[in-house]
Amino acid sequence: MIIAVDAMGGxxxxxxxxxxxxxxxxxxxxxxxxxVGDQEKxxxxxxxxxxxxxxxxxxxxxxxxxxxxxxxxxxxxxxxxLRLAMEMVRSGEADGCLSAGNTGAIVAGGVLVVGRIRGIxxxxxxxxxxxxxxxxxxxxxxxxxxxxxxxxxxxxxxSAYMTxxxxxxxxxxxxxxxGSEEIKGDDVIALAREALSADKTxxxxxxIEPNEVTFGKADVVVADGFTGNxxxxxxxxLVSYGMQLIKDEVLxxxxxxxxxxxxxxxxxxxxxxxxYQRYGGSPLLGVDGVVVKAHGRSxxxxxxxxxxxxxxxxxxxIVGVIRxxxxxxxxxxxxxxxxxxxxx
Amino acid sequence: MIIAVDAMGGxxxxxxxxxxxxxxxxxxxxxxxxxVGDQEKxxxxxxxxxxxxxxxxxxxxxxxxxxxxxxxxxxxxxxxxLRLAMEMVRSGEADGCLSAGNTGAIVAGGVLVVGRIRGIxxxxxxxxxxxxxxxxxxxxxxxxxxxxxxxxxxxxxxSAYMTxxxxxxxxxxxxxxxGSEEIKGDDVIALAREALSADKTxxxxxxIEPNEVTFGKADVVVADGFTGNxxxxxxxxLVSYGMQLIKDEVLxxxxxxxxxxxxxxxxxxxxxxxxYQRYGGSPLLGVDGVVVKAHGRSxxxxxxxxxxxxxxxxxxxIVGVIRxxxxxxxxxxxxxxxxxxxxx
Numbered sequence: 001m002i003i004a005v006d007a008m009g010g011x012x013x014x015x016x017x018x019x020x021x022x023x024x025x026x027x028x029x030x031x032x033x034x035x036v037g038d039q040e041k042x043x044x045x046x047x048x049x050x051x052x053x054x055x056x057x058x059x060x061x062x063x064x065x066x067x068x069x070x071x072x073x074x075x076x077x078x079x080x081x082l083r084l085a086m087e088m089v090r091s092g093e094a095d096g097c098l099s100a101g102n103t104g105a106i107v108a109g110g111v112l113v114v115g116r117i118r119g120i121x122x123x124x125x126x127x128x129x130x131x132x133x134x135x136x137x138x139x140x141x142x143x144x145x146x147x148x149x150x151x152x153x154x155x156x157x158x159s160a161y162m163t164x165x166x167x168x169x170x171x172x173x174x175x176x177x178x179g180s181e182e183i184k185g186d187d188v189i190a191l192a193r194e195a196l197s198a199d200k201t202x203x204x205x206x207x208i209e210p211n212e213v214t215f216g217k218a219d220v221v222v223a224d225g226f227t228g229n230x231x232x233x234x235x236x237x238l239v240s241y242g243m244q245l246i247k248d249e250v251l252x253x254x255x256x257x258x259x260x261x262x263x264x265x266x267x268x269x270x271x272x273x274x275x276y277q278r279y280g281g282s283p284l285l286g287v288d289g290v291v292v293k294a295h296g297r298s299x300x301x302x303x304x305x306x307x308x309x310x311x312x313x314x315x316x317x318i319v320g321v322i323r324x325x326x327x328x329x330x331x332x333x334x335x336x337x338x339x340x341x342x343x344x
Numbered sequence: 345m346i347i348a349v350d351a352m353g354g355x356x357x358x359x360x361x362x363x364x365x366x367x368x369x370x371x372x373x374x375x376x377x378x379x380v381g382d383q384e385k386x387x388x389x390x391x392x393x394x395x396x397x398x399x400x401x402x403x404x405x406x407x408x409x410x411x412x413x414x415x416x417x418x419x420x421x422x423x424x425x426l427r428l429a430m431e432m433v434r435s436g437e438a439d440g441c442l443s444a445g446n447t448g449a450i451v452a453g454g455v456l457v458v459g460r461i462r463g464i465x466x467x468x469x470x471x472x473x474x475x476x477x478x479x480x481x482x483x484x485x486x487x488x489x490x491x492x493x494x495x496x497x498x499x500x501x502x503s504a505y506m507t508x509x510x511x512x513x514x515x516x517x518x519x520x521x522x523g524s525e526e527i528k529g530d531d532v533i534a535l536a537r538e539a540l541s542a543d544k545t546x547x548x549x550x551x552i553e554p555n556e557v558t559f560g561k562a563d564v565v566v567a568d569g570f571t572g573n574x575x576x577x578x579x580x581x582l583v584s585y586g587m588q589l590i591k592d593e594v595l596x597x598x599x600x601x602x603x604x605x606x607x608x609x610x611x612x613x614x615x616x617x618x619x620y621q622r623y624g625g626s627p628l629l630g631v632d633g634v635v636v637k638a639h640g641r642s643x644x645x646x647x648x649x650x651x652x653x654x655x656x657x658x659x660x661x662i663v664g665v666i667r668x669x670x671x672x673x674x675x676x677x678x679x680x681x682x683x684x685x686x687x688x
Contacts, residue, residue: 067525104527132585141522145530178485178573181411183448186489186570210574211581215588226530229522230554230571234578237555241476242586242618244559249613259606266594266603273589 001030001314003307004085004094007037008063009101010303011296014038017100018045020303025051027304028311034058034094037081060084063101066296070104074112082106086113089289095314096290098281098306100298107142110287112339117319119327122146123286124154125225125293126161127232130274132216136162137176139222140282141229148191151175151222155192155202156326157285158220164321165312171219174208176227181207192222201325210234239274281306283313285322290314345374345658347651348429348438351381352407353445354647355640358382361444362389364647369395371648372655378402378438380425404428407445410640414448418456426450430457433633439658440634442625442650444642451486454631456683461663463671466490467630468498469569469637470505471576474618476560480506481520483566484626485573492535495519495566499536499546500670501629502564508665509656515563518552520571525551536566545669554578583618625650627657629666634658 005021007014014037022045025031032054035042039059046055062079074083082101086109088094099106103125110123124139138158143150155173162171175193177185184207185193196204208218210231223231250256260267280302284291290313294306313319349365351358358381366389369375376398379386383403390399406423418427426445430453432438443450447469454467468483482502487494499517506515519537521529528551529537540548552562554575567575594600604611624646628635634657638650657663 069527132588144522176574178488178570178577183413209581210578211584213578214581214585226522227571227574230520230574231578233522234554234557234575235582237553237558238579238582240555241558242614244476245614245617249617250607250611253609255609256607259603259608262603262606263594263600264603266590266597266600269593270586270589273593274586 001028001096001311002032002034002094003310003314004034004036004088004097006082006085006097006099006101007035007042008081009099009296010294010298011066011100012299014041014045016298016300017303018042020298020300021098021307022046022049022051022055023300023304024307024311025049025054027308031307031311034085034088036060036085036088037063058084064105066102068102068105070102071108071112073102073105074108082109083113086110086291089114089291096292096310098292098294098310100294100296100303100306103141103293103296106284106291106293110142110284110291114287114289114291115339117286117288117323117327120153120157120286120322122150122153123284124157125228125282126158126285127228127282129213129221129232129235131214133219134166135213135216135218135221137221137223137228137232138285139225139228140232141225142284143225145226146188146224148188148195151188151192151224152195152199153286153326155196155199155204155220155222157322158222159202160321160325161283161285161318162219164316164318166219168219170203172205172217173202173220173222174205174218176213176221176223176231177207177209179207180209180212188224280304281309283309283318285318286326288323289319345372345655346376346378346438347654347658348378348380348432348441350426350429350441350443350445351379351386352425353443353640354638354642355410355444356643358385358389360642360644361647362386364642364644365442365651366390366393366395366399367644367648368651368655369393369398371652375651375655378429378432380404380429380432381407402428408449410446412446412449414446415452415456417446417449418452426453427457430454430635433458433635440636440654442636442638442654444638444640444647444650447485447637447640450628450635450637454486454628454635458631458633458635459683461630461632461667461671464497464501464630464666466494466497467628468501469572469626470502470629471572471626473557473565473576473579475558477563478510479557479560479562479565481565481567481572481576482629483569483572484576485569486628487569489570490532490568492532492539495532495536495568496539496543497630497670499540499543499548499564499566501666502566503546504665504669505627505629505662506563508660508662510563512563514547516549516561517546517564517566518549518562520557520565520567520575521551521553523551524553524556532568624648625653627653627662629662632663632667634663
């Protein structure tokens with residue numbers, strides 16, 4: 001299996017991407033990696049690694065910055081590490097690609113370079129949440145606002161993902177809303193609710209509130225990219241804030257220090273459970289190839305688990321699964337061709 | 345000062361509302377309370393209280409349930425405890441009212457019974473967040489989706505609230521979004537951003553993400569009621585989940601028990617900081633009278649702090665402040681009259 005890696009993406013670039021990916025190479029013996037990026041910066045990591053024989057480098061100095069305009073960057077930076085990695089997926093040279101770069105550019109590249117799966121209007125970022133039992137949020141931030149049909153497609157893709165990748169039987173799919181009663185939500189969500197209630201392919205559980213999400217009351221939580229991202233960053237923000245409070249309020253005294261020392265193993269387990277780095281990789285679902293996004297702030301361990309996610313997605317043929325279970329024969333061929341031409 | 349209290353609201357009704365309010369009476373010697381609800385259930389608490397002389401009861405058996413359709417309940421249940429309490433605010437018999445009941449019904453009653461402040465299109469629930477420094481979220485869930493102008497009104501009302509009630513000088517007001525860069529957000533938020541950037545009366549700081557909110561990087565966070573509610577419930581959900589994890593992972597072993605015992609004071613401070621019960625009361629800003637909503641799951645201490653919020657709002661004449669600083673001469677008189685007539 002070949003994974004193309006955008007070595008220049010993320011807040012730390014090759015200095016965390018390369019070590020993280022190389023650790024994954026040691027873990028997966030059938031994995032071959034193509035780093036795309038500045039070879040001067042990549043080489044030292046590869047040379048020092050035991051997996052050097054399974055790693056090659058495609059050199060380029062162009063890269064997409066974290067703050068660049070997404071689709072514009074994909075269109076104009078034709079030799080950027082992100083775009084080249086995605087082109088390898090489109091051409092079949094690679095089975096999948098990984099980037100910790102600009103989320104918007106990954107989404108734009110997914111649509112414009114890799115292309116959408118037939119019948120899927122918009123891609124959704126599938127984010128595994130560190131909740132009581134693993135829950136897939138779709139969309140974590142790919143498609144800011146959605147039509148009801150798009151939410152329904154997210155529901156079907158999320159269901160397919162959890163069935164195929166997490167071996168769940170009839171995963172419970174819920175729509176994220178501001179309350180669980182039917183009168184809650186807005187017009188878009190209400191229409192999606194109606195459609196999903198009638199959809200026999202999805203085990204639909206109605207609305208869910210974020211405070212029920214944390215306790216794992218759904219296997220798949222469906223939201224537009226804006227709302228999903230707000231929930232995700234609220235969770236992240238509260239974890240960071242909680243850690244800060246522990247430092248300020250508990251570790252500030254000697255008794256607290258000793259006490260927390262005694263809690264060491266439990267606290268470590270707790271921290272590990274809430275750590276998003278464990279769930280480093282989010283597949284961009286709905287595009288016609290495996291595209292995995294790692295968090296921009298990823299450190300090496302998060303990159304390694306993002307690679308794990310990419311390997312699992314290729315092994316489980318998640319693209320084929322979604323094509324069969326969530327795609328359709330909808331004749332959006334013209335639109336898809338147009339999008340691809342836009343990228344030419 | 346007279347506060348009318350919907351004694352029947354909330355998940356626990358008079359059994360927590362009455363004790364919570366009576367504690368507030370002991371704290372505020374100039375406070376007079378009118379309980380509205382089933383006198384059989386209210387009387388025992390009043391009789392046992394030292395503040396009985398400053399407490400009266402308006403008897404009614406009708407109440408709005410937590411799951412009822414909000415505006416319908418307000419229109420048809422003319423003798424409900426919530427509506428009667430609000431009518432006392434409208435008529436001037438009370439300086440403000442408090443309810444832990446159905447949020448939607450409180451909002452509908454605020455608009456239809458108490459009435460909007462001139463020029464304020466929609467009310468917003470102002471929720472003080474237990475972040476690193478107190479931050480006001482507006483809207484916590486009153487107006488599900490908003491026009492850009494409504495978000496701007498929320499910004500002005502939030503700014504007025506934090507200036508007048510928290511004595512902040514030029515509070516920093518930010519729009520909640522899925523990223524801080526200008527290209528983030530959706531169309532509605534982008535238009536609000538433009539308008540607020542040009543508004544000299546607000547110290548506008550652009551977009552803010554939820555993970556910055558927790559660290560108090562804004563004094564006022566503006567969002568539509570849907571998005572604000574998602575963030576709020578994400579915070580709440582993660583706190584509950586964290587507490588559960590501490591129980592499961594840390595307190596499960598003897599060492600962890602002893603360790604957490606040693607952290608007792610720090611942990612108590614930490615818990616207190618994250619506890620929403622401390623910030624029990626959320627004013628419904630934009631209506632022409634003091635209306636404070638307590639969380640439906642409030643226990644007595646949360647009701648007491650909600651009463652504190654109501655007392656502060658009356659003392660600081662928050663309605664007058666908003667009328668002067670955020671209201672306008674917009675001739676929406678006809679609409680306001682129509683709304684009031686709808687309630688008749």
